[in-house]
Amino acid sequence: MDAAQRAKWQWRRQAIPRFAQKTVKLDWICEIGAPMQRPNLAELQSFVTVARERSFTRAAAQLGVSRSALSHSMLALESRLGIRLLSRTTRSVSLTEAGTRLLVAIEPHLTQIDTELSLLTELRDTPAGRVRISATDYVINNVLWPKLAPLARIYPDIELELSVDYGLTDIVEHQYDAGVRTGDQVAKDMIAVLLTGDRRLAVVASPEYLQGRPIPAEPGDLIQHRCLNLRLPTYGSLAPWELEKDGKIVTVRVGGAAVFNSVYPVLQAAIDAVGVGFVPLDLAQPHFDSGTLVPLLPDWWPMLPLYLYYPHRRQTSSAFAAVLDALKAATDEGSA
Incomplete structure (x- = not known):
């Protein structure tokens, strides 16, 4: 870099706010080197997906590409722009200051493009x-x-x-x-649109599990039983059992024989005599009919209104x- 170029760069550093120095430095690099290649739309969409998911694995699955291909695409984008957008560790992905600025600038426009492309199908x-x-x-x-x-x-x-x-x-x-x-x-x-308002949650157990154990007569009696819990990922806690009778709601936090993150293994564990389950009635009804499960506290089964929103x-x-x-x-x- 010759004296004239140094003087030009020094003037720019004094004339612009501190927060914009990185951007101007990038312009200066492009002036004295090869012209910066513009990123394509696919690269920008991939960047937004990685930034939103904070994970290459989840973003790759959503985009339908391999994790390796997505990582190479992001490295190419950073190389093309001449600035780092993502901070990577073995367990997480976070945005740099430049990455945050780029995300805020382009995400609304990419969303609008996706919306308009979808609306073309109206034709x-x-x-x-x-x-x-x-x-x-x-x-x-x-x-x-x-x-x-x-x-x-x-x-x-x-x-x-x-x-x-x-x-x-x-x-x-x-x-x-x-x-x-x-x-x-x-x-x-x-x-919100009501999908179904006639479904219920049922308390169930197998005859084998109930042998030698008292049948629950009130919601509080469930505390004395080995119960099968569902963990909610949003809060990381176990889902409480909310039972209802004549407008009265009783919330019971039960001890667990096992914890799952899906209702289907809860049902299976109840069938296998591991403990008491709390599952949708339509899943349990065939097992009531066959005798593999027994209904418990039927007067306390709450409604399960489901809404599309x-x-x-x-x-x-x-x-x-x-x-x-x-x-x-x-x-x-x-x-x-």
Whole structure:
């Protein structure tokens, strides 16, 4: 670097605010070296996904690429820009100051591009596009899929992505079109559509487990039993058992014989005589009929109202509108 260039750079350092020095330094590097290649849209979208997920593994799965390919893509982006965007450790990924600035600048625009591309499907004769819904495995298997399978056959251009999630995931932050929760877990600023209001949670145990043990007569009696718990990932705590009778709600925190993060192994452990379970009634009913499970405290079984919820939008894609119509129609038929 000659004297003229040094003088030019020194003047810039004095003339700009401190927070902008890195940006100007990058401009200066590009002046005296090769022209900076602009990043492409795919690289920027990949960066936003990594920044949002804080994980190469989760981001790669969402983007449909290998972790190695995604890592190389991010290194290429940083090399092209001449500045580090991500701080990597063996267990986590975080944003540098430059990465945070880039994310804030481009994420809204990429979201708008995705929305407009999705809305182009309105010009097609049939609905098309991807619809992402977050729900538990029980809801996907027993509520959503039976209603959406006919739609998937009729409209093959609609791509349904049903993601198993027991946490209270922010569907806007993680770019889901909708989620499913019980009524008291839906944020007030969301639109909520009732999917089913006639399901219940049942307390169950096997005859083998109950041999030599007292049958619970009140919710508090469950504390004396080995119970099968469900851990909620959002809070990391065990889900309380909320029982209800004649409008009275009793919350019981029970000791555990085993802890799971899905309702299906809870059901199986109850069948295997490991302990007392708290599961959806429609899953338990076939086992009541066969005698492999026994109903406990039936007067205290609470209702399980499930709602599809989604954010307010100025425009809705044809694919999501078709999914919403299918779920509403199936709900109306079930309540008729």
